[in-house]
Structure formats: structure tokens, C-alpha cells
Amino acid sequence: MLELKNICKQYQQTTIIDHLSITFPDTGMIGIQGKSGCGKSTLLYIMGMLDDDYQGEIFYNGEKITDRKAFVNQHVSFMMQNKDYVASLTVKENLILPCHISHIHYHSTLLKKIVTQLGIQDLLSRYPYQLSGGQMKRASLAKALLKQSEIILCDEPTGALYHQQAQDVMKYLKKISQNTLVIIVSHDPQLLKQYCDSVLTLEQGQLKGQIKKMKKSMDLSPHSYQHHTLWFYPFRQILHQRNKLMFLFFFQWIVIVAFFCIVTAIFGAFDATKQSEQQAVLKNIINVENKDGTPFENMIDIPNVVAIDYAYQLDQCQLMATDENIEATRYFLPQQNHHIRLSKGRMPQNEFEILVSYPFYQQYHDQPITLTYQQKTLTLTITGVLKQDFFSQNEIYFYHTLKNQLSELINQHELIIETKTSFHQDVYDTLSSDYIVYSEIQERVNSYQSLLSLAQLIAGIFIGMSLLISLLLLGIVESIIYFERKHNVAYLLSLGLSHRRLFLLSLYEAFLLGGLIATGGCLLSMVVYEYVNHVLCIEQYFSFSLLLKPVIFSRYDLYVFIFLIYLVMSVLSVLKPVSQMMKMNQIEVLREE
Numbered sequence: 001m002l003e004l005k006n007i008c009k010q011y012q013q014t015t016i017i018d019h020l021s022i023t024f025p026d027t028g029m030i031g032i033q034g035k036s037g038c039g040k041s042t043l044l045y046i047m048g049m050l051d052d053d054y055q056g057e058i059f060y061n062g063e064k065i066t067d068r069k070a071f072v073n074q075h076v077s078f079m080m081q082n083k084d085y086v087a088s089l090t091v092k093e094n095l096i097l098p099c100h101i102s103h104i105h106y107h108s109t110l111l112k113k114i115v116t117q118l119g120i121q122d123l124l125s126r127y128p129y130q131l132s133g134g135q136m137k138r139a140s141l142a143k144a145l146l147k148q149s150e151i152i153l154c155d156e157p158t159g160a161l162y163h164q165q166a167q168d169v170m171k172y173l174k175k176i177s178q179n180t181l182v183i184i185v186s187h188d189p190q191l192l193k194q195y196c197d198s199v200l201t202l203e204q205g206q207l208k209g210q211i212k213k214m215k216k217s218m219d220l221s222p223h224s225y226q227h228h229t230l231w232f233y234p235f236r237q238i239l240h241q242r243n244k245l246m247f248l249f250f251f252q253w254i255v256i257v258a259f260f261c262i263v264t265a266i267f268g269a270f271d272a273t274k275q276s277e278q279q280a281v282l283k284n285i286i287n288v289e290n291k292d293g294t295p296f297e298n299m300i301d302i303p304n305v306v307a308i309d310y311a312y313q314l315d316q317c318q319l320m321a322t323d324e325n326i327e328a329t330r331y332f333l334p335q336q337n338h339h340i341r342l343s344k345g346r347m348p349q350n351e352f353e354i355l356v357s358y359p360f361y362q363q364y365h366d367q368p369i370t371l372t373y374q375q376k377t378l379t380l381t382i383t384g385v386l387k388q389d390f391f392s393q394n395e396i397y398f399y400h401t402l403k404n405q406l407s408e409l410i411n412q413h414e415l416i417i418e419t420k421t422s423f424h425q426d427v428y429d430t431l432s433s434d435y436i437v438y439s440e441i442q443e444r445v446n447s448y449q450s451l452l453s454l455a456q457l458i459a460g461i462f463i464g465m466s467l468l469i470s471l472l473l474l475g476i477v478e479s480i481i482y483f484e485r486k487h488n489v490a491y492l493l494s495l496g497l498s499h500r501r502l503f504l505l506s507l508y509e510a511f512l513l514g515g516l517i518a519t520g521g522c523l524l525s526m527v528v529y530e531y532v533n534h535v536l537c538i539e540q541y542f543s544f545s546l547l548l549k550p551v552i553f554s555r556y557d558l559y560v561f562i563f564l565i566y567l568v569m570s571v572l573s574v575l576k577p578v579s580q581m582m583k584m585n586q587i588e589v590l591r592e593e
């Protein structure tokens with residue numbers, strides 16, 4: 001038995017319900033009529049626990065209702081006047097939604113029976129906006145029947161229906177009222193008179209009229225409960241807003257792909273300079289000059305050196321291919337050369353054999369190459385080609401024994417010192433205090449790396465800003481989406497969804513959204529840079545590849561980082577709108593529609 005005691009409700013000083021007390025029977029169909037604006041819907045909202053801003057008490061079966069959500073979950077179904085559904089769910093999902101929210105177990109046979117009786121069995125996979133007004137009302141009714149509530153509150157159940165449709169709905173309600181309490185608010189006194197067991201009039205805040213006690217034909221079997229997760233709800237919401245979200249996804253994916261391409265390019269370039277340094281032909285070579293520019297008369301004595309020699313003025317000899325002068329930097333091969341990687345051929349083994357860089361090979365490999373010095377001419381053979389690297393230029397390397405033939409070209413102003421690898425820096429530092437020292441490869445690495453560091457800084461600022469903007473956009477779009485869903489949230493709460501579950505559902509959806517964006521973006525990035533590396537063969541043209549390197553633990557760190565940052569941002573974005581929605585005035589939102 002539902003009992004209202006001394007209920008008072010005011011809207012801004014105006015009393016709408018005035019010390020109203022009434023006891024409703026367990027079953028029967030009670031009609032409530034009254035002038036427009038007298039407070040019929042307001043009273044229904046109070047009984048349906050949608051409104052808690054009133055004075056007075058409500059009892060059910062003799063017990064004061066304290067847990068309002070539990071009461072709605074266990075005993076009440078509400079047929080709203082307008083938009084009594086979630087637009088993103090199918091009719092079937094809408095029908096089962098109250099049971100899922102209330103954790104009520106329902107049999108699919110019962111669902112089938114109800115929808116067949118109401119003639120909506122073929123409409124289950126449609127969306128609410130694809131139904132007519134009459135079909136929608138029948139779907140609302142089916143929803144209340146499936147939940148098997150003891151109290152069904154109906155706000156204008158026949159509003160906007162044709163006469164015959166209205167009659168049908170009232171007939172169904174009448175049938176249900178044999179075992180349940182059906183309270184109907186309507187503007188149609190004829191219909192109320194025709195179908196209701198008792199018709200009450202709301203006047204000056206009071207319900208006037210007699211309530212007929214009806215006999216219950218049978219007791220409703222108690223609900224059996226089952227845990228439901230509502231997992232389909234967030235999926236459906238995302239699917240429903242896919243057009244809006246596609247734009248968001250697309251933008252976010254582009255930013256993530258750009259992020260990975262820039263990061264991998266920088267890692268790749270750094271790696272390439274490192275590798276080039278490791279494999280450089282002149283890796284451990286130091287050029288040394290006296291500070292006062294005087295020639296060296298004796299070799300200097302320094303430990304941890306592999307070889308030491310005077311420099312050769314190789315610009316005084318002419319290098320030619322057929323009739324053409326070759327513009328190439330000329331060096332002697334160091335004695336220690338096991339670190340050198342060749343893309344073709346083998347290392348030179350005598351003074352007529354040369355090693356050349358990849359660009360040199362491309363230009364001159366099909367022509368005879370000669371070296372002319374002081375009327376003598378040597379014909380040279382290319383035996384090996386260097387692997388193209390980050391520093392690749394037009395270079396030629398003569399075998400070191402060729403020096404014996406070029407003694408006239410000795411330049412005593414400069415020494416060439418070849419060090420042992422692990423002592424290279426020490427030797428360099430020691431020499432630099434007394435001489436002018438120069439290490440070709442070191443200079444190149446330094447200049448490239450400072451350039452790369454600058455590029456890294458600019459790229460870092462750029463991708464950091466882009467990522468920030470895209471995350472902000474994610475936040476804004478999520479907030480907008482949530483505010484657009486105000487009605488859905490108010491509706492779910494009216495069905496008895498607790499704030500805790502609403503919060504968890506929102507988190508779940510935020511995880512889903514953030515996860516989809518991050519996973520899609522990361523997968524796309526992998527595909528893009530694998531494609532650039534392997535299909536476009538970027539290494540051939542730029543001597544480096546896009547490369548993802550470990551940042552902390554493994555090369556997947558950055559994926560995890562992007563994934564986490566999107567999850568966190570997505571969750572943070574929904575916290576504010578969700579908390580605001582929990583505080584919103586449900587009734588105002590429901591009335592807005």
C-alpha cells in the first residue's frame with residue numbers, strides 16, 4: 001500500500017500540493033484529473049521519487065521510504081509523458097533497460113509474450129525515433145510490464161494518441177491494474193471515467209474523490225534478482241554519436257601519427273649519426289698542427305696510438321675519370337679498419353686499389369679512374385664501396401701503402417694520428433693542450449648532433465603543443481557530448497540508476513573512448529612508419545630510418561605513455577560534466593523535452 005502523509009510542495013512561494021494525505025490501494029486503476037497547472041505531474045514526480053524537494057512522508061506497506069532509489073528499483077515503473085526512452089538504444093534495449101538498472105531478472109519468454117500482446121514484436125530492433133507515437137506508448141507500456149512493478153505511474157499515457165490508440169493503451173493498463181496499482185494522470189475525463197476504478201481530482205493542492213478498494217486477483221510473484229552490468233550502454237552511446245566522434249577520432253589519430261613520425265624520425269636520425277660515427281672510415285683519426293704553424297721535424301711521442309704519419313697534400317695530385325676531373329675528398333685508409341662496413345666488394349689490399357663512398361660509386365663506377373702526380377699516372381680499381389651513411393659524401397680512400405710512392409707530396413705541417421678506439425678521447429684531450437687538433441668525424445658528428453638537438457627542441461615544442469591541443473579538444477568534445485545527453489542521464493536516474501553506477505558507466509565510456517583513440521592512433525602510427533621504412537625504403541634516400549627506441553623500459557614505452565595519457569585525459573574530461581549532471585534538477589530536464 002502506498003501512503004502519502006502531509007505532502008506539501010511549493011514552487012517559489014506558490015503552494016502546489018498542500019498537506020496532501022492519501023492511501024492508495026494495492027491494485028486498481030486510479031485516475032487523477034484537474035485543471036492545467038494544478039500540480040498533477042508534480043504529484044506523480046513526488047510519488048515516483050524523482051522529486052525530493054517537498055515536505056511530508058511517504059510509506060510503502062507501512063514502512064517509511066528512506067532509500068528512494070531502492071524503492072524505485074523494486075516497486076515503481078514510470079511512464080513519462082514525453083521521450084520515455086534513450087534514443088541511442090534499440091526498442092528492445094530500452095525495454096530491458098529498467099530491469100538491468102534494477103538488477104531484476106526477466107525471462108525472454110515473458111518479453112516475447114508482452115511484445116506480441118502489444119503488437120510491437122517486429123519493432124524491437126528499431127530505434128525509438130523510428131516508431132510512431134502509438135507504437136512508442138505501447139513500447140513504454142511493455143517496459144513497465146517487463147519490470148513487473150507493483151506501482152505503475154503514468155503521466156498522460158494517451159496524450160497525442162488517436163482515439164483508438166488511446167483506447168488500446170487504456171485497455172492494457174486496465175488489465176495490468178488487476179494485479180498492480182496503476183495511477184494515471186490525464187486531461188481526458190472521458191477516458192478516466194471509462195477505464196479507472198476511481199477518479200480523483202486535484203484541486204487547491206488536495207486530492208478530492210473516493211478511492212474504491214479493489215480486490216487483488218493474484219499476488220505478483222516476488223522479483224528474482226540478477227546482476228546486470230549495463231555494458232551495452234556506453235558502446236551504444238559511442239556508436240550513436242559516431243558521426244560527431246569520427247571527426248574527433250580522425251583529428252586525434254592524425255596528431256598521434258604525427259607525434260610518432262616526428263619522434264621516430266628524431267630517434268632514427270640520432271641513431272644514424274651514432275652508427276655512422278661507429279662505422280666511419282676515419283673513426284679514430286686526429287689531425288694535429290703546431291700552434292705556431294711551423295712544420296713538424298720529428299714525430300711526436302704519444303702512447304695508445306696505432307699509427308702516426310705526416311699528412312699528404314693530395315690536392316696536388318689529379319684524380320680523373322675518363323677525361324673529367326673528379327671532385328672528391330681524398331683520404332688514406334687507416335690501418336685499423338675492421339669497423340668499416342661495406343655495401344659492396346672488399347677492402348683494398350694494395351696501392352692500386354681504392355675504397356669509395358656510395359655517392360662516388362654511383363657517379364664513377366663505370367669509368368676508369370686515374371691518379372696523376374708529377375707526370376706519373378696510376379690506374380686505380382674500385383674494390384669496395386662504403387655503406388651509405390648519414391654523412392655520405394663524394395669520398396675516395398687510397399690504400400695506406402700508396403704513401404710510399406707519394407713521398408714528394410708530404411706535408412710536414414700536419415700529422416695524422418690514428419689512435420686505439422678506447423683511448424681516442426684521451427689522446428685527443430692530451431694533444432689539444434699543446435697542439436691544434438682536429439678530428440674530422442668528431443666535427444661532423446657534433447655539427448649534425450647540434451642541428452638534430454635544435455630540430456628535436458623545435459619538434460618537441462610542436463608535438464607537445466599539438467598533443468596538448470588535441471587533448472583539450474578531446475575534453476571539450478566529451479563535455480559537449482555529455483551535456484547533450486542531459487536528458488538520457490536524467491532518464492536513467494529516474495529509472496533508479498544510482499549515482500555510483502552512473503559514475504562508473506561514465507568512467508567506462510571515457511576509458512572506451514580514450515582507449516579507442518589511443519589504440520587506433522598507435523596502430524596507425526605503426527603502420528605508417530613501417531610503410532615509410534619498408535615500402536618507401538626511406539633508408540635509400542636519407543640514410544636513416546624511422547625508429548622507435550626504448551625511452552624507459554622498452555620500445556613500447558611511448559605507446560603505453562600515449563595510451564595512458566589519453567585514458568587519463570578522457571576520464572578527467574568526463575568528471576566535471578558527470579558531477580554537474582548528478583547535481584542537476586532532473587525534473588526540469590525531463591520536462592524540457
Ligand SMILES: Nc1ncnc2c1ncn2[C@@H]1O[C@H](COP(=O)(O)OP(=O)(O)OP(=O)(O)O)[C@@H](O)[C@H]1O
Pocket residue numbers: 011012016034035036037038039040041042043588
Ligand atoms: N520549476 C518550476 N518552477 C516554478 N514553477 C513550476 C516549476 N515546475 C512547475 N511549476 C509550476 O507548478 C505548477 C504545477 O505544474 P504541473 O506540471 O505539475 O501541473 P499539471 O497539473 O501537470 O499541468 P498540465 O496538466 O498542464 O500538465 C504549474 O503552475 C507550473 O507552472
